[in-house]
Amino acid sequence: MTEDLLPTLAAYEEAARAALSPRLAAYFLAGAGAETTLAANQEAFGQVSVIPRHLRDLRGGTAQARVGNLRLSHPLIVAPFAYQTLLTPEGEIATAKAAAAQGALMTLSAQSATLMEDVRANGPSCLWFQLYWQTTREATLALCQRAAWAGFQALVLTIDAPVNGVRDAEIESGFALPNGARAVNLTDQPQPNFAPLGEGESAIFDRIAHIVPIWKDIEWLLDNAPLPIYLKGILHPDDAALAMKAGAAGVIVSNHGGRVLDCAIASLRALPAIRQAVGPNAMVLMDGGIRRGVDIFKAIALGADAVMVGRPVIHGLAVAGAAGAAHVLRLLQDEFEIAMMLAGCRTLADISPECVHLNW
Amino acid sequence: MTEDLLPTLAAYEEAARAALSPRLAAYFLAGAGAETTLAANQEAFGQVSVIPRHLRDLRGGTAQARVGNLRLSHPLIVAPFAYQTLLTPEGEIATAKAAAAQGALMTLSAQSATLMEDVRANGPSCLWFQLYWQTTREATLALCQRAAWAGFQALVLTIDAPVNGVRDAEIESGFALPNGARAVNLTDQPQPNFAPLGEGESAIFDRIAHIVPIWKDIEWLLDNAPLPIYLKGILHPDDAALAMKAGAAGVIVSNHGGRVLDCAIASLRALPAIRQAVGPNAMVLMDGGIRRGVDIFKAIALGADAVMVGRPVIHGLAVAGAAGAAHVLRLLQDEFEIAMMLAGCRTLADISPECVHLNW
Amino acid sequence: MTEDLLPTLAAYEEAARAALSPRLAAYFLAGAGAETTLAANQEAFGQVSVIPRHLRDLRGGTAQARVGNLRLSHPLIVAPFAYQTLLTPEGEIATAKAAAAQGALMTLSAQSATLMEDVRANGPSCLWFQLYWQTTREATLALCQRAAWAGFQALVLTIDAPVNGVRDAEIESGFALPNGARAVNLTDQPQPNFAPLGEGESAIFDRIAHIVPIWKDIEWLLDNAPLPIYLKGILHPDDAALAMKAGAAGVIVSNHGGRVLDCAIASLRALPAIRQAVGPNAMVLMDGGIRRGVDIFKAIALGADAVMVGRPVIHGLAVAGAAGAAHVLRLLQDEFEIAMMLAGCRTLADISPECVHLNW
Amino acid sequence: MTEDLLPTLAAYEEAARAALSPRLAAYFLAGAGAETTLAANQEAFGQVSVIPRHLRDLRGGTAQARVGNLRLSHPLIVAPFAYQTLLTPEGEIATAKAAAAQGALMTLSAQSATLMEDVRANGPSCLWFQLYWQTTREATLALCQRAAWAGFQALVLTIDAPVNGVRDAEIESGFALPNGARAVNLTDQPQPNFAPLGEGESAIFDRIAHIVPIWKDIEWLLDNAPLPIYLKGILHPDDAALAMKAGAAGVIVSNHGGRVLDCAIASLRALPAIRQAVGPNAMVLMDGGIRRGVDIFKAIALGADAVMVGRPVIHGLAVAGAAGAAHVLRLLQDEFEIAMMLAGCRTLADISPECVHLNW
Numbered sequence A, B, C, D: 001m002t003e004d005l006l007p008t009l010a011a012y013e014e015a016a017r018a019a020l021s022p023r024l025a026a027y028f029l030a031g032a033g034a035e036t037t038l039a040a041n042q043e044a045f046g047q048v049s050v051i052p053r054h055l056r057d058l059r060g061g062t063a064q065a066r067v068g069n070l071r072l073s074h075p076l077i078v079a080p081f082a083y084q085t086l087l088t089p090e091g092e093i094a095t096a097k098a099a100a101a102q103g104a105l106m107t108l109s110a111q112s113a114t115l116m117e118d119v120r121a122n123g124p125s126c127l128w129f130q131l132y133w134q135t136t137r138e139a140t141l142a143l144c145q146r147a148a149w150a151g152f153q154a155l156v157l158t159i160d161a162p163v164n165g166v167r168d169a170e171i172e173s174g175f176a177l178p179n180g181a182r183a184v185n186l187t188d189q190p191q192p193n194f195a196p197l198g199e200g201e202s203a204i205f206d207r208i209a210h211i212v213p214i215w216k217d218i219e220w221l222l223d224n225a226p227l228p229i230y231l232k233g234i235l236h237p238d239d240a241a242l243a244m245k246a247g248a249a250g251v252i253v254s255n256h257g258g259r260v261l262d263c264a265i266a267s268l269r270a271l272p273a274i275r276q277a278v279g280p281n282a283m284v285l286m287d288g289g290i291r292r293g294v295d296i297f298k299a300i301a302l303g304a305d306a307v308m309v310g311r312p313v314i315h316g317l318a319v320a321g322a323a324g325a326a327h328v329l330r331l332l333q334d335e336f337e338i339a340m341m342l343a344g345c346r347t348l349a350d351i352s353p354e355c356v357h358l359n360w
């Protein structure tokens, strides 16, 4: 890791790939399976082009976004990702500082290697906490409550990973969590305690399926949780509609950065039908494959209210810690505003499907 | 060959390619001609993406498949392939043990290098025998009867190779069957005895066409054979309909793994029209290009009741004999169940065209 | 050049590329401009797949083709190409022997480096003579008459090269016709004698356009020529219709193997609309990009009565002279018959658009 | 730089890439961002093929184009590009000489490193002057008037770069304008003098948006300017219609050679809808991605009255100064006339959408 800032987003990506050990690169940068979805996420952006508009009055325009009851200076949110101490000593606190410096909303991962209370204390803009279902309703609710006490303002419930994806690269690299990196916020959570599999039983259907949540559980949680909850990992329009009907604060269109089901549809590809399904007023976020500011523009044109970014922040952290992450966020925001101007859009509301040309 | 198991399906493929001599690699891994169809089989899978569904109740789900009167724990069948003693000393018996260990139905190739009776004796789940037409009706029926006596429960008649494909890679590598590898089950079968070609005669139309079966022969065989027969190698919907009308137990959509007619349509591409042609109740299997568990999911979504795999089993055998083949089957099954869960499917009946997005 | 025969068509191509000097490779193998059309010709074939049919009665089938009043044993014709003595000492005579050995109709190029009478004498199946317009009607007719006297049975008038294409590869390689290779049949033909260009005059429109033929000239020639004439180089359906209306014996869909207008449409791509335009009875040949027997099948499925091949014959000549050319023709024919059988086609009439699947 | 002329357009491109220092190559040859648009410009041409027509009477044909009240011998215009003294010592004067030698209209860049009066004096065909908006109406008009006094006959107002694109390659190469290369025609122009950004203010929307022109300004300029004005950088049909309605002399469909908004739609892709929007009589030029004469043909077929070329002229200048630029223009013109002949087009009016086949 070097403290030097790099000139471009591409340079951060390249340098991060070089800076990380093969095992850490496999964990942080690779995707599941043959990385079809990881690649498809970016390819989908490549198939969308922008049709610039000119000579409009853009004075007093703004990139401000409204997400729930938050007014963000940009529609760029730091995605939750695990074990950030593996990237830079300060870990999640470095990211929180970077996010605050750039006025970007940050989502803290359930698998944070730093206590959520400590991150909140150092992260004025780390206002969202991400969690997974915790085996039981009560345990899940308890975690939500702790996040509320810690001062988080909304929750992100990630529902797309009831099982781990098959992560070839990680497996082949021999990655294992090093000592010291632990999900410190989950130490008290109940762990599933599975009976050994009997003849003809399936680990998936006869064990795991018994501890993962179903819609009824989610409805219960949405009714009882102290904070609004976004459901993260939605890719099908019907699931998006169910989520909104159940009372979710919004949906996050995501395939977990290509880390769970390889061959899952690219997030951007799934986005338009989801916006269509939930109507213009529902909150729809998306992530997966955003690497440049113009990608934020494309996602919004195809229906997102705001976007999350994972890998680019990882690149920044790996190269130059908090300063690197902050710089990456800055570059993305600047590029996004430039794209808005060049496309003739004064506000996010101007960014519509008419601004883009689809090659798919 | 090493006895060490490898961590991923991709690792088996790579290691097998390295472990096999160039000649054996040309025989087992290459395809006909310019390998257009071999590649197309996999590319077709790459053009299908899965749309995950979440939060459904999957308890008590199962990957069980019904194929004819067999209830299989998974819809994964070992395809028939020839001369397995070239891959591992135990040959077909190794594969039969692997299949039994994983509860996978195995199809024994007519060109088995091991006596069918011996394989049956060692292979509780080696229940299908594959054969080609044997020059005459009687010889073909005799082979069917021998398979029935040996305890096989169904037959697979491969109809897509009345002539050999033009296998450039094999030809260029100088591949020839080594001593010891022989089609031991066919030693008594009649061999065609062709008169020399006269002026203007064609080997294809004036010789081979006289000994290959036509629909009438197949109808006769289906009427007289002691076992149900699947027709393997169907790619046209009309042929599928004819097969079912003639009384076949089912059809196997296949281009022989790209080994016969180079430029034949990819199996997956041909599948939907065939399912359409034969209706929802006919048994439709498919093979060609399946390399990951999620590919099984895609094939079922597009109409298959179950799938066969060839090359992946070859990879396992080449790398680590019976243990390798068993491990490959295990990895495929596990990945398939994971894909089912991530796509929200409790049983095979839930896996429908709505689960996938086609990019073709 | 070696006299050894090679095992596959691909091996001939590779060996020819290695055997030819860079300059000769540039002349014989390269295409015009950025070789977009050269590549597109082959890519178009790659986008067509064949849907095999099975279990049909193919006894007594045949690959015979009728082209004009000729009955050919295969629909495979040697395309006219220039200066064959640069490839093998015997030049066009080598090709003529090869064609005769394989029963393939051969077309002698106007730019033959061997006297047409000598080739005819050695070439029982060299029955077509190709020519370009010769500056004047009379000179063109005289050349036709000489071909008739020499015993040719039909003429191929190539109309797609009123100017040379821009052949980057040739230009960059410094290719120039070596001593000894000359268009010996054209030595008496009138050469255009152009006045120097005046201010604002265009070589194309004010000189060359004055000596190239127009439809009226072609009509005159078709009326007066002693032999039936095929027009070679047609790519637009309207030109095909005009040709047939003017009395041509048929049209040859061709872009001159990608050697004239780079970015011209691929021949195969142009074929269906042309067949559509001229109706089922007109003779339609095609060339460009055929490298395997199955390509012949595809061309016929999309509307051709027969095909011409250029480069593959060049490969054979470059590698092993007459024997190489004969072997290449043999391999193509064998592969074609195999494709017919695997696609369930007894005669060329069975090869229809329903036999193929288009990915374009 | 060498004074030797090269044989092909591709050779100029390759040699220029080698001749320029990495920094100059980054400035002159690279594009913005990940160079998606730079590549897309050329790829769009690759997706268009030409359908040749034959045997038409082309005598007295011509490549002449009418652009405004100019009659050009070819529809090939030199695009405005900055700081040409970095490419060859004579800079813009070299280009002007080359253009004059080939009868090509040249557009002088506002960022010319040579005084506009000097270029005009040496450039009988350097008749267009390109400018950007100069902060105020008055300053902009003054620049127009100076160009009129200097003898330019039309103006090109480039509207697609209110902010600089994010030019990764330039940034990474460390490019900065060397001493001596300055925009000498703009030294007296007012420079924006921005107040420091306050909390929450955006450089884009709260500063730059205040000094860039809007349609009202353009209307004012079109009303008051002493010369006809073309608007350069239009990509949306509605902007094209607005431009014509406002009184522009014509529109230039362009994405600035992929140097401003990366992911902007390819120019050629945008062209047909723009021609459609403005009707057959409006002047529509285009640039971006033209590398061969046949590309000019394609652009005209899809709706352009004439085209501009940037990079090819840069290649010529970099390799061999004025002589190189002249040769590149000559090669492009010759190839274009050849393409016209091979496509059977006597005049530009014959070049219609029917002449091409779109693969997009």
Ligand SMILES: Cc1cc2nc3c(=O)[nH]c(=O)nc-3n(C[C@H](O)[C@H](O)[C@H](O)COP(=O)(O)O)c2cc1C
Residues within 6 Å of the ligand: A027, A028, A029, A041, A079, A080, A081, A082, A109, A110, A111, A130, A158, A232, A254, A255, A256, A257, A258, A259, A287, A288, A289, A290, A308, A309, A310, A311, A312
């Ligand atoms: C190393 C890594 C760890 C992640 N951990 C989590 C996590 O703990 N919880 C979660 O909801 N998403 C997690 N994600 C997914 C991200 O939140 C996000 O969906 C994804 O990174 C977006 O794609 P992108 O990386 O292309 O921007 C993780 C992603 C990465 C790369």
Ligand SMILES: Cc1cc2nc3c(=O)[nH]c(=O)nc-3n(C[C@H](O)[C@H](O)[C@H](O)COP(=O)(O)O)c2cc1C
Residues within 6 Å of the ligand: B027, B028, B029, B041, B079, B080, B081, B082, B109, B110, B111, B130, B158, B232, B254, B255, B256, B257, B258, B259, B287, B288, B289, B290, B308, B309, B310, B311, B312
């Ligand atoms: C080396 C090899 C030998 C084969 N031998 C036979 C055979 O004897 N009979 C048969 O019906 N299919 C045979 N096949 C085809 C397979 O049954 C199956 O259709 C094909 O391998 C499926 O494609 P995949 O390898 O991509 O899974 C063979 C395939 C291979 C690779």
Ligand SMILES: Cc1cc2nc3c(=O)[nH]c(=O)nc-3n(C[C@H](O)[C@H](O)[C@H](O)COP(=O)(O)O)c2cc1C
Residues within 6 Å of the ligand: C027, C028, C029, C041, C079, C080, C081, C082, C109, C110, C111, C130, C158, C232, C254, C255, C256, C257, C258, C259, C287, C288, C289, C290, C308, C309, C310, C311, C312
């Ligand atoms: C080196 C070479 C020379 C050729 N010379 C002629 C010729 O003299 N007359 C002609 O009509 N076509 C000529 N052609 C074009 C061929 O007749 C034919 O159209 C083309 O080669 C078909 O494409 P293929 O090479 O992909 O089979 C020539 C082609 C090549 C490669």
Ligand SMILES: Cc1cc2nc3c(=O)[nH]c(=O)nc-3n(C[C@H](O)[C@H](O)[C@H](O)COP(=O)(O)O)c2cc1C
Residues within 6 Å of the ligand: D027, D028, D029, D041, D079, D080, D081, D082, D109, D110, D111, D130, D158, D232, D254, D255, D256, D257, D258, D259, D287, D288, D289, D290, D308, D309, D310, D311, D312
């Ligand atoms: C190095 C460079 C400098 C340029 N400078 C200008 C300029 O000053 N003004 C302008 O309107 N366009 C400028 N352009 C854009 C060109 O006018 C033109 O739109 C573009 O080069 C066309 O694409 P092409 O290079 O693919 O032909 C510049 C282009 C390049 C490559």
